[in-house]
Amino acid sequence: xxxxxxxxxxxxxxxxxxxxxxxxxxxxxxxxxxxxxxxxxxxxxxxxxxxxxxxxxxxxxxxxxxxxxxxxxxxxxxxxxxxxxxxxxxx
Amino acid sequence: xxxxxxxxxxxxxxxxxxxxxxxxxxxxxxxxxxxxxxxxxxxxxxxxxxxxxxxxxxxxxxxxxxxxxxxxxxxxxxxxxxxxxxxxxxxxxxxxxxxxxxxxxxxxxxxxxxxxxxxxxxxxxxxxxxxxxxxxxxxxxxxxxxxxxxxxxxxxxxxxxxxxxxxxxxxxxxxxxxxxxxxxxxxxxxxxxxxxxxxxxxxxxxxxx
Amino acid sequence: xxxxxxxxxxxxxxxxxxxxxxxxxxxxxxxxxxxxxxxxxxxxxxxxxxxxxxxxxxxxxxxxxxxxxxxxxxxxxxxxxxxxxxxxxxxxxxxxxxxxxxxxxxxxxxxxxxxxxxxxxxxxxxxxxxxxxxxxxxxxxxxxxxxxxxxxxxxxxxxxxxxxxxxxxxxxxxxxxxxxxxxxxxxxxxxxxxxxxxxxxxxxxxxxxxxxxxxxxxxxxxxxxxxxxxxxxxxxxxxxxxxxxxxxx
Numbered sequence: 001x002x003x004x005x006x007x008x009x010x011x012x013x014x015x016x017x018x019x020x021x022x023x024x025x026x027x028x029x030x031x032x033x034x035x036x037x038x039x040x041x042x043x044x045x046x047x048x049x050x051x052x053x054x055x056x057x058x059x060x061x062x063x064x065x066x067x068x069x070x071x072x073x074x075x076x077x078x079x080x081x082x083x084x085x086x087x088x089x090x091x
Numbered sequence: 092x093x094x095x096x097x098x099x100x101x102x103x104x105x106x107x108x109x110x111x112x113x114x115x116x117x118x119x120x121x122x123x124x125x126x127x128x129x130x131x132x133x134x135x136x137x138x139x140x141x142x143x144x145x146x147x148x149x150x151x152x153x154x155x156x157x158x159x160x161x162x163x164x165x166x167x168x169x170x171x172x173x174x175x176x177x178x179x180x181x182x183x184x185x186x187x188x189x190x191x192x193x194x195x196x197x198x199x200x201x202x203x204x205x206x207x208x209x210x211x212x213x214x215x216x217x218x219x220x221x222x223x224x225x226x227x228x229x230x231x232x233x234x235x236x237x238x239x240x241x242x243x244x245x246x247x248x249x250x251x252x253x254x255x256x257x258x259x260x261x262x263x264x265x266x267x268x269x270x271x272x273x274x275x276x277x278x279x280x281x282x283x284x285x286x287x288x289x290x291x292x293x294x295x296x297x298x299x300x
Numbered sequence: 301x302x303x304x305x306x307x308x309x310x311x312x313x314x315x316x317x318x319x320x321x322x323x324x325x326x327x328x329x330x331x332x333x334x335x336x337x338x339x340x341x342x343x344x345x346x347x348x349x350x351x352x353x354x355x356x357x358x359x360x361x362x363x364x365x366x367x368x369x370x371x372x373x374x375x376x377x378x379x380x381x382x383x384x385x386x387x388x389x390x391x392x393x394x395x396x397x398x399x400x401x402x403x404x405x406x407x408x409x410x411x412x413x414x415x416x417x418x419x420x421x422x423x424x425x426x427x428x429x430x431x432x433x434x435x436x437x438x439x440x441x442x443x444x445x446x447x448x449x450x451x452x453x454x455x456x457x458x459x460x461x462x463x464x465x466x467x468x469x470x471x472x473x474x475x476x477x478x479x480x481x482x483x484x485x486x487x488x489x490x491x492x493x494x495x496x497x498x499x500x501x502x503x504x505x506x507x508x509x510x511x512x513x514x515x516x517x518x519x520x521x522x523x524x525x526x527x528x529x530x531x532x533x534x535x536x537x538x539x540x541x542x543x544x545x546x547x548x549x
Contacts, residue, residue: 003133005519015400024401042402095346096346097348098345
């Protein structure tokens with residue numbers, strides 16, 4: 001089994017992230033806490049583990065975002081993101 | 092509450108449990124013949140000449156084994172049922188490895204009665220926590236073979252923790268050692284809302300269950 | 301503008317057999333907001349006992365089209381695709397939400413007068429979002445030089461083959477290059493292997509023209525193509541990828 005079998009683009013997390021943030025999130029830009037690269041979420045690697053979703057930096061594998069949705073609560077670990085920039089779509 | 096839309100004719104993966112094995116399947120689980128790979132990151136690929144397993148922490152002396160030394164330890168082959176919190180259970184899985192009890196022999200745990208917990212740490216950064224009592228007395232192994240063959244990387248090879256009496260996220264893949272501690276500290280999925288202990292027979296899937 | 305996508309029901313109004321393993325579902329969605337070419341939807345199936353399964357599918361129809369088209373490849377031990385290709389019938393309803401995605405999109409409205417050339421590279425059912433882009437492009441008057449490199453297993457498995465032939469015949473600024481990786485017809489003079497460096501070097505626009513590249517299909521193909529394009533000098537921000545997963549749908 002190759003690593004490429006385990007991951008998708010961050011694009012595939014668009015629906016889940018829109019449940020939490022009322023914006024188009026795949027083009028939101030995140031600065032990686034591991035290597036400082038600033039990339040759109042669509043360019044991160046999504047590991048859709050059955051227990052939760054993990055979005056990792058394509059360059060250094062740092063986990064930028066961990067999301068679980070359990071008993072009506074979303075839990076996000078955003079500690080891997082230094083800055084998150086979201087377009088409010090209003091301009 | 093409005094009824095949810097039902098997709099006509101959709102059945103999904105087989106979820107019924109045969110009468111004979113029903114007693115072996117914990118509540119809310121269904122049996123599978125497959126061995127799903129769930130991954131939170133890229134598969135670590137440790138080279139055996141750099142692999143080691145260590146036990147350290149709130150104990151007086153650390154212990155460590157290289158791969159060659161580990162292979163010389165007494166090995167056991169066990170047949171166990173495993174239960175994943177994502178609802179699949181796989182019966183009669185066969186593993187070969189070293190009992191954790193064997194690994195703890197060299198540490199004088201009686202002299203350190205306050206050390207009640209461990210954190211398993213792994214290549215790739217995964218962690219999980221357990222009470223020390225749950226890996227002693229033949230309840231847990233460090234397994235390096237599955238079904239008589241070297242454990243595949245995507246299933247946790249070269250070696251993973253095996254603790255079949257708890258949900259399988261506690262059986263940490265790519266395990267490299269234990270930190271023994273006085274105070275419990277939650278790991279990767281426990282901090283994300285999953286149960287701290289994880290007994291499938293009490294259906295302890297999520298925090299608060 | 302803050303917006304939250306809600307799950308909505310669409311009605312299947314037509315089912316088209318594209319190739320032996322691939323079907324297109326045409327859906328009527330009363331509450332649909334216009335999408336951009338390249339976006340996808342999440343499809344959710346619910347069984348009688350409440351069990352749910354969810355997958356993402358790229359929208360294959362152009363924003364200008366009246367109904368929504370999803371193109372689905374039957375995956376052997378899949379959970380969702382066999383339902384969509386074997387069980388769903390005209391008249392059934394399908395629950396979905398969308399459109400999703402602002403990253404893997406192409407819009408003629410964004411293209412300036414200097415319109416850099418476009419390179420689309422598709423593997424199998426990865427053609428779906430690129431077809432939305434090609435159909436959208438055909439509906440505008442801008443004739444941006446465009447090449448599609450399309451990898452399929454065999455001639456019979458080329459999705460949208462006739463439509464692509466028609467578009468190429470009427471539009472000299474669009475070129476489609478096929479490669480058939482497992483089986484080729486007797487008189488085939490085209491490529492007959494997986495996409496590799498020399499094929500891309502022959503087909504792709506030179507990096508100096510600052511092309512914009514979109515690639516979609518099985519993850520392994522997408523990662524190979526993205527790396528090869530980088531090797532040919534394409535700028536990383538001008539290579540957009542959409543991985544479909546191990547089996548390509």
